[in-house]
Amino acid sequence: MYRYDEFDTRVVYARVRQFSDQVARRLDGSLTEEQFRPLRLMNGLYLQLHAYMLRVAIPYGTLNSAQFRQLAHIADTYDKGYGHITTRQNMQFNWPELPDVPQILRDLADVEMHCFQTSGNCIRNVTSDPYAGAAADEIKDPRPTAELLRQWSTIHPEFTFLPRKFKIAVVGSPNDRAVIRSHDIGIEIVKQEDAIGYHILVGGGLGRTPIIGQTLRAFCPTDELLPYLEATMRVYNRYGRRDNKYKARIKILVQETGIEEFRAQVDAEYAKLVPSEIGVSNAERERIAAYFAPPDYEDLPPVSTVFESAKESDPGFKAWADNNLVLHRQSGYAIVNISLKPQQRAPGDIDSTQMRLVADLAARFSFDELRTTHQQNLVLPHVRLDDLAAIYAELKAKGLHENNIGLISDIICCPGMDFCALATARSIPVSQAIHERFSDPARQRAIGEMQIKISGCINACGHHHIGHIGILGLEKAGVEFYQVKLGGDSSEETRLGDITGPGFSHDELLDGIERLVERYMETRTEGERFIDTYKRIGLAPFKEVLYVDF
Amino acid sequence: MSTLKHKGKGPQSLTANLLRGGYSVWLTEDFGWSQDFADALKTEDTDLMERMQAIGNRDVDANEIVGLYFIDIEPDSGLPVRYREKFRVRGPSYDTADLIDQPSAESA
Numbered sequence: 001m002y003r004y005d006e007f008d009t010r011v012v013y014a015r016v017r018q019f020s021d022q023v024a025r026r027l028d029g030s031l032t033e034e035q036f037r038p039l040r041l042m043n044g045l046y047l048q049l050h051a052y053m054l055r056v057a058i059p060y061g062t063l064n065s066a067q068f069r070q071l072a073h074i075a076d077t078y079d080k081g082y083g084h085i086t087t088r089q090n091m092q093f094n095w096p097e098l099p100d101v102p103q104i105l106r107d108l109a110d111v112e113m114h115c116f117q118t119s120g121n122c123i124r125n126v127t128s129d130p131y132a133g134a135a136a137d138e139i140k141d142p143r144p145t146a147e148l149l150r151q152w153s154t155i156h157p158e159f160t161f162l163p164r165k166f167k168i169a170v171v172g173s174p175n176d177r178a179v180i181r182s183h184d185i186g187i188e189i190v191k192q193e194d195a196i197g198y199h200i201l202v203g204g205g206l207g208r209t210p211i212i213g214q215t216l217r218a219f220c221p222t223d224e225l226l227p228y229l230e231a232t233m234r235v236y237n238r239y240g241r242r243d244n245k246y247k248a249r250i251k252i253l254v255q256e257t258g259i260e261e262f263r264a265q266v267d268a269e270y271a272k273l274v275p276s277e278i279g280v281s282n283a284e285r286e287r288i289a290a291y292f293a294p295p296d297y298e299d300l301p302p303v304s305t306v307f308e309s310a311k312e313s314d315p316g317f318k319a320w321a322d323n324n325l326v327l328h329r330q331s332g333y334a335i336v337n338i339s340l341k342p343q344q345r346a347p348g349d350i351d352s353t354q355m356r357l358v359a360d361l362a363a364r365f366s367f368d369e370l371r372t373t374h375q376q377n378l379v380l381p382h383v384r385l386d387d388l389a390a391i392y393a394e395l396k397a398k399g400l401h402e403n404n405i406g407l408i409s410d411i412i413c414c415p416g417m418d419f420c421a422l423a424t425a426r427s428i429p430v431s432q433a434i435h436e437r438f439s440d441p442a443r444q445r446a447i448g449e450m451q452i453k454i455s456g457c458i459n460a461c462g463h464h465h466i467g468h469i470g471i472l473g474l475e476k477a478g479v480e481f482y483q484v485k486l487g488g489d490s491s492e493e494t495r496l497g498d499i500t501g502p503g504f505s506h507d508e509l510l511d512g513i514e515r516l517v518e519r520y521m522e523t524r525t526e527g528e529r530f531i532d533t534y535k536r537i538g539l540a541p542f543k544e545v546l547y548v549d550f
Numbered sequence: 551m552s553t554l555k556h557k558g559k560g561p562q563s564l565t566a567n568l569l570r571g572g573y574s575v576w577l578t579e580d581f582g583w584s585q586d587f588a589d590a591l592k593t594e595d596t597d598l599m600e601r602m603q604a605i606g607n608r609d610v611d612a613n614e615i616v617g618l619y620f621i622d623i624e625p626d627s628g629l630p631v632r633y634r635e636k637f638r639v640r641g642p643s644y645d646t647a648d649l650i651d652q653p654s655a656e657s658a
């Protein structure tokens with residue numbers, strides 16, 4: 001993991017002092033709310049529906065155990081004992097009080113964390129593949145690139161007041177586990193002959209105008225990345241609309257300009273730059289990459305008798321292992337997904353006791369590393385097969401053993417009207433009701449991979465546009481209703497879901513999903529996932545059963 | 551602060567958030583602020599509303615509250631008209647804080 005250098009430390013503590021002073025001046029009236037609001041937002045502090053909300057940055061979703069314990073401490077000391085993992089791999093606290101926030105930032109700084117750029121019209125926290133450095137399909141670890149971008153974009157003076165917020169995601173595998181085609185800029189590490197470089201996509205996004213990102217540059221050499229991104233940002237900063245916030249994202253600029261013309265503008269800007277003034281040296285890239293060197297793995301056989309016999313003796317462990325583990329690049333190791341989707345709780349919520357447990361497990365069994373995922377779950381990236389049964393037993397003792405990763409109850413869900421000031425309807429109760437309806441684990445496994453994504457408003461924080469089944473909560477005359485999209489795909493084959501038609505009440509929605517699942521199961525061919533069947537037969541057969549009662 | 555426009559017709563209440571805690575509050579009949587909507591002053595008297603606004607402005611200036619605005623009230627139920635405001639009154643229908651220390655997954 002990257003450790004702060006002297007510069008990082010100085011910047012973070014300077015920001016703590018600065019914001020402490022700003023909070024003090026707000027409380028004594030030296031600053032008005034109008035003056036203070038942009039300052040608090042620059043530090044991730046929102047005023048939500050019922051209270052303040054603080055969003056903590058988790059750079060590319062990577063944490064060590066000390067950092068996760070500190071988040072547990074913050075949850076207990078300044079909040080209500082839990083935190084919420086967001087769809088951009090960050091953690092939110094729903095109930096902090098303003099006078100406590102400076103001390104929270106100080107506590108975060110003590111473990112090399114902060115809330116920079118988790119709000120506002122700047123380059124937001126860079127996200128990445130939660131399996132980075134562990135995935136068997138990886139071309140190259142994306143974390144050094146994500147870290148380079150973190151350093152480049154942090155308090156970048158030119159890009160602190162962009163037309164609108166700006167989100168970047170990086171992957172190092174052909175399988176997209178970071179939704180890069182739905183980001184303002186998506187970066188895929190690729191190999192061209194023997195050279196490693198970047199496939200750069202631009203203009204993706206969800207929200208009220210969902211658009212899939214397009215290729216801006218098919219292969220960008222490693223040493224050109226920062227200057228090329230700088231040129232791209234400058235074009236956006238110059239031509240992005242500032243007169244209408246709903247048309248201010250880069251996706252609108254690219255759509256209105258056309259990708260060819262936009263690329264020409266970037267190339268023209270790039271030609272004016274002196275790359276060496278912006279880019280970093282090979283030595284600096286290697287210095288950063290060294291922090292992400294593979295851990296000191298043991299030389300282990302690919303099969304563990306301890307693991308295999310534990311599966312034979314404990315069906316619960318076997319079900320969990322079959323569903324929540326992913327092949328690791330290192331023989332004798334596994335990637336462990338920890339589901340934060342138990343039926344009774346909001347997707348992505350984790351209490352402080354559970355945080356401390358996962359921190360301990362990371363320290364003891366995963367080289368002190370854990371990850372947050374955009375699916376609002378956690379990952380222990382490097383676990384010996386021999387240790388899996390012990391980990392499962394400890395997770396089970398704290399209610400973290402749900403074996404539903406990638407299944408119908410592994411729902412992405414925004415906070416919705418229960419917490420969010422922008423929401424138009426609730427989303428958490430809908431996710432819980434769907435989970436309850438499909439609570440039978442055997443049935444979930446029979447259905448197979450299924451991504452349901454729920455947003456409580458058109459801003460689409462719950463990624464409903466790219467859910468196999470996407471649900472959008474709206475409200476009319478005091479009644480919540482839910483629109484359904486079908487066939488969305490968040491993978492490297494990104495596809496926006498098709499709008500089905502009029503919305504449903506909460507109960508109608510549950511019955512409709514039941515019928516969609518039945519239609520899929522009676523129609524699928526051998527090995528087909530829901531999304532495969534949908535792509536094969538299209539909207540009509542599903543729409544027919546969805547609206548059977550209309 | 552609400553981004554939705556209220557009609558400003560019929561009974562009204564005045565709402566805001568506490569500056570320090572951030573919690574939703576409503577102006578009471580004795581011109582204090584309560585986190586319990588049951589205590590809220592509801593009126594159609596335009597003179598009284600002007601006074602409420604003046605008191606609200608005073609407390610904004612005194613750095614006690616932020617995001618001051620009037621909300622429409624249903625005459626029959628006494629609840630806010632807008633769905634969003636009903637939620638501010640009720641609080642979240644779900645909060646993980648209510649479940650802490652309870653096992654969160656039962657299935658093996």
